[in-house]
Amino acid sequence: MSLATVDDPTREELQLLATTETEEQATTLYDTIHNSLILSHIIPYLPVSSVVNLAAASRAFRALIRETPGAFRHLDLSHVKAVQFEIDKIDHGGEVWRNVQLDENVTEDDFYSGPLRGIFSTLGRQNILHNVQTLVLDGLSVTSELCHEIINDARFNVRVLSIREVKNLNHRKLCQTLQYACRPTRRAGSPSLKALYVFGPRDWNQRSQMALASSLQHQGDAWWHKKGRILPRSVSQEWADCMFTCQGIIAFDAVLCQGPRHRNSPAYKGGSDLDSARAVATHALLGCESCHEAPEGLTRLNSSAVANLPLLAPLPLFSSSLKAAVNPREPYSSFVPRCMDCIRERYCTGCDKWWCESCYVLPGQSLGGHFETQPRVSKSCWECGNNCDDCIGRTQRVCKKCCAGYCTTHNEGCSMNHCDWCVSRGRGLGRL
Ligand SMILES: [Zn+2]
Ligand SMILES: [Zn+2]
Ligand SMILES: [Zn+2]
Ligand SMILES: [Zn+2]
Numbered sequence: 001m002s003l004a005t006v007d008d009p010t011r012e013e014l015q016l017l018a019t020t021e022t023e024e025q026a027t028t029l030y031d032t033i034h035n036s037l038i039l040s041h042i043i044p045y046l047p048v049s050s051v052v053n054l055a056a057a058s059r060a061f062r063a064l065i066r067e068t069p070g071a072f073r074h075l076d077l078s079h080v081k082a083v084q085f086e087i088d089k090i091d092h093g094g095e096v097w098r099n100v101q102l103d104e105n106v107t108e109d110d111f112y113s114g115p116l117r118g119i120f121s122t123l124g125r126q127n128i129l130h131n132v133q134t135l136v137l138d139g140l141s142v143t144s145e146l147c148h149e150i151i152n153d154a155r156f157n158v159r160v161l162s163i164r165e166v167k168n169l170n171h172r173k174l175c176q177t178l179q180y181a182c183r184p185t186r187r188a189g190s191p192s193l194k195a196l197y198v199f200g201p202r203d204w205n206q207r208s209q210m211a212l213a214s215s216l217q218h219q220g221d222a223w224w225h226k227k228g229r230i231l232p233r234s235v236s237q238e239w240a241d242c243m244f245t246c247q248g249i250i251a252f253d254a255v256l257c258q259g260p261r262h263r264n265s266p267a268y269k270g271g272s273d274l275d276s277a278r279a280v281a282t283h284a285l286l287g288c289e290s291c292h293e294a295p296e297g298l299t300r301l302n303s304s305a306v307a308n309l310p311l312l313a314p315l316p317l318f319s320s321s322l323k324a325a326v327n328p329r330e331p332y333s334s335f336v337p338r339c340m341d342c343i344r345e346r347y348c349t350g351c352d353k354w355w356c357e358s359c360y361v362l363p364g365q366s367l368g369g370h371f372e373t374q375p376r377v378s379k380s381c382w383e384c385g386n387n388c389d390d391c392i393g394r395t396q397r398v399c400k401k402c403c404a405g406y407c408t409t410h411n412e413g414c415s416m417n418h419c420d421w422c423v424s425r426g427r428g429l430g431r432l
């Protein structure tokens with residue numbers, strides 16, 4: 001019964017136990033995991049292949065796994081070899097694809113989603129598919145048609161879906177599917193999907209998930225603790241419109257920018273149509289440097305609807321609830337989600353300070369033009385981008401030898417008093 005007293009058994013320990021063969025030890029393992037509380041805490045750490053192998057070990061194990069509610073609640077297929085879609089394999093007529101390639105009636109969708117469809121139909125036959133509430137398909141070949149089925153087909157009951165860094169996905173069609181699923185005339189209680197991870201990078205492999213979780217404890221969660229750039233790339237207009245339609249129904253691992261120029265902002269006061277289009281926030285900011293607020297208000301944990309908060313990584317292992325996926329760990333602070341266009345001339349990329357629309361009128365935009373605003377941020381180094389005076393004072397220096405300006409961050413090899421060029425040439429610096 002040693003396993004029951006260990007808080008977090010490693011996967012290796014579990015696998016060792018699972019593969020023991022002697023009668024006595026097998027009984028011990030069965031007794032231990034017969035407790036459904038213990039089993040449900042062990043299973044999310046096991047790769048799906050180990051769970052299936054365990055179920056195949058004996059009739060008793062099979063019954064135990066099949067009858068434990070939630071045994072297949074969290075299904076992570078991203079590491080299953082049989083569904084890894086490698087284009088090289090296809091080019092060389094790999095085994096998995098040989099039959100498919102020979103069939104001329106195969107559609108593009110069959111071709112790209114074939115491996116996953118195969119797994120889903122097997123799971124469906126064994127009455128497992130309907131129990132899957134968290135489905136992780138990160139990095140796999142996932143078509144928009146397959147997503148459409150996962151979201152709309154009654155065979156599925158997926159509440160949390162993760163399709164980060166997937167291949168062969170038509171994002172435009174997926175947006176249409178989501179908008180259809182969230183249409184005002186949808187069936188009551190539909191869609192079952194509550195959370196979609198699609199924008200962020202995939203979590204590390206399962207083995208390092210524990211290490212990742214503990215390192216994130218120090219780093220803090222995106223948006224709530226980590227500030228500055230959160231999404232590495234900007235997101236298309238289609239996604240912004242899709243997220244608006246799904247607002248309050250499906251949560252994403254990103255949120256909309258509510259800067260006052262967007263028509264979905266509570267602070268919107270009208271403007272040109274082009275400027276007022278919706279946009280996905282790429283940055284998380286603290287309150288404005290002057291007023292500690294934002295015209296649209298800050299996103300706060302308890303005052304915002306759960307479905308309007310960003311999903312956090314890594315995915316929760318022990319729950320498929322939306323609350324578990326959006327709840328930040330301590331320490332956290334309220335934040336302002338903004339797109340780059342809303343903060344371009346207001347934000348320092350060096351220290352993440354920004355000045356809001358109420359406190360700072362951009363130079364050239366002052367109404368009436370009685371007063372000249374001093375720019376809060378400016379560009380002294382191309383690579384640093386827009387920086388505030390404090391950051392510029394800290395990084396931009398003038399060489400004491402040649403009087404040229406240089407950046408202590410980006411001119412590699414410079415010293416506090418001399419530019420990289422003078423240092424590399426040694427230009428008599430020894431005598432200075
Ligand atoms: Zn302000
Ligand atoms: Zn914006
Ligand atoms: Zn700064
Ligand atoms: Zn620089």
Ligand SMILES: [Zn+2]
Pocket residue numbers: 399400401402403404418419420421422423
């Ligand atoms: Zn110099």
